[in-house]
Amino acid sequence: MTIRVLVADDHAAVRAGIVLILEGQEDIEVVGQASDGAQAIALALELRPDVVLMDIRMPKLDGISATRELSGVADVLILTTFDIDEYIFGALRAGAAGFLLKNTDADALVEAVRVVSRGDGLISPSVTRRLISAFGAAVPERRPQAAGNLTPRERQVLACIGRGLSNAEISAELDMAEATTKTHVSRLLNKLGLRSRVQAAILAQELPPGSSGM
Template sequence: MIRVLVADDHAAVRAGLVLILGGADDVEVVGEAADGEQAVTMARALRPDVVLMDVRMPRLDGISAARELGGVADVLILTTFDLDEYVYGALRAGAAGFLLKNTDADSLLSAVRLVARGDGIISPSVTRRLISTFAEREDAAERDRGPRPASPPSALALASLTPREREVLACVGRGLSNAEIARELDMAEATTKTHVSRVLNKLGLRSRVQAAIYYGEREG
């Protein structure tokens, strides 16, 4: 069973999400939180597989809550707003996914399953803009700061990866899921998930989305 904590400050929204999630045979809603602070407290106590997190909540916003939950549970951001600041904020905070609330029930359940399996997901409606904006910002940053100096920590971190972990990083950089990596590298999916976790830990990254960006920067 995939254990899910639902965090949203609107009771009606929470009820709708619980109804959708509860209708799946492989998903169990273990708790509901009405704000970010409560979400962090409950996640630390309940240890869910996935926290379905709204962004705009009282006391502590969803992005700040996601940052605090690094290593505790995978966070799937679900919001009405596809603002760039929310998308980038969620990814920097280590969220494993970003979806809009107009996502249909089947897609929501699929996203929860993907995140629980160790994969990442971004709403298709924001993916193209995310890539375009990221590239534009990187180009502007390069012009402003000039040539980027070598970063010894990053170089050392990359050098610490085993050959197999480098292969896994390359697959993550290509956007492959754990199941696809397992097939391509001929190993069990559970082993793949372990390798991905080790890569993230060695590189000091919070999510596979950050790993994909890191790989793309180095290869680009």
Template sequence: MIRLLIADDHAAVRAGLVLICSGADDLEVVGEAADGAEAVELATRLRPDVVLMDIRMPRLDGIAATKKLAGVADVLILTTYGSDAHVFDALAAGAAGFLLKDTDAEALLEAVRTVARGDGLISPSVTRALIAEFGRHRPPPSAAPDLSALTARERQVLDLLGNGLSNAEIARRLGMAEATVKTHVSRILSKLDLRSRVQAAILARDLSQ
């Protein structure tokens, strides 16, 4: 079962998300939060696999809450706001995925499953915005992280992340268990001081150019 926490300040929206997610046989909604601060408190205590997080919430917004949840749970941003800045800020904060609220129910459930597997996900409708925003915020070459701390296998995994492969695809390509790939990804993020596999993939693409 995938343990899910839902954070949204609109009670009706939360109720709808709970209804959709509770109807899936492999998902269990373990908590609901009405703002970012409550989401951080509940996630720290309940340890869900995925937090479904709105951006605009009182007390603590979804992006600030996502930063605080690094290493606690994977965050899937679900919002009505698809601006360039929101997309970039959410992923920079460590979000594992970004979807708009007009996503249909089945796509939402599959997105939760994708993030729970350790893969990243970005709504196709905001991918172009992300690429444009990243181009404007591209760090200078001198800011590139030192890759010498990575093992040869971790470097292979990083390169494949840059090619857009999922954990399952990387496992097949390198002849290893999917759980082992997930461990390698976690070590890459730790060694390179990155918040999410999406950031790792962007880094890998940048280094290959």
């Protein structure tokens, strides 16, 4: 199945470079390009891409605000030059499915698009630890009771997400269909009031031992 991608960046040369990389893949099609956050939202609503590659610093509407508006419309992969904590945490809170720096090589960028399109989360290794610390410090009130309303199976899935497993890997470990795994992920995100599995992964690591385990 072809992955439909929208590229949003205010620098034409950067957009062209990203498009060139992605269009060289047989399983990826760039369906649109946006030069600001407002245009990214309009095109995403019109074209319904699977993944939006989103810059953060853009005119009219920044990438974080645009990501927040696109929750439930498309999976957003943030691609930015800046690894500032405010941007990283803001992207996570907005519901981004992934966060990469623009110094990521072409192969890693392509794989990131594929990972996010499968419903899995992805964070640049260089910012993961800072992201975990920021998330934990910002939402301590959620930690004690976060898993309380989850079913035993949903807690198992949450624990797997916290270990960084993909949907396919969770399905294999828990011996269930991948479609069932996706359903459990969707339900636990809804119960926890989270926008993405990245948020769930970080929350799972912040929970007291045993509260999200098997």
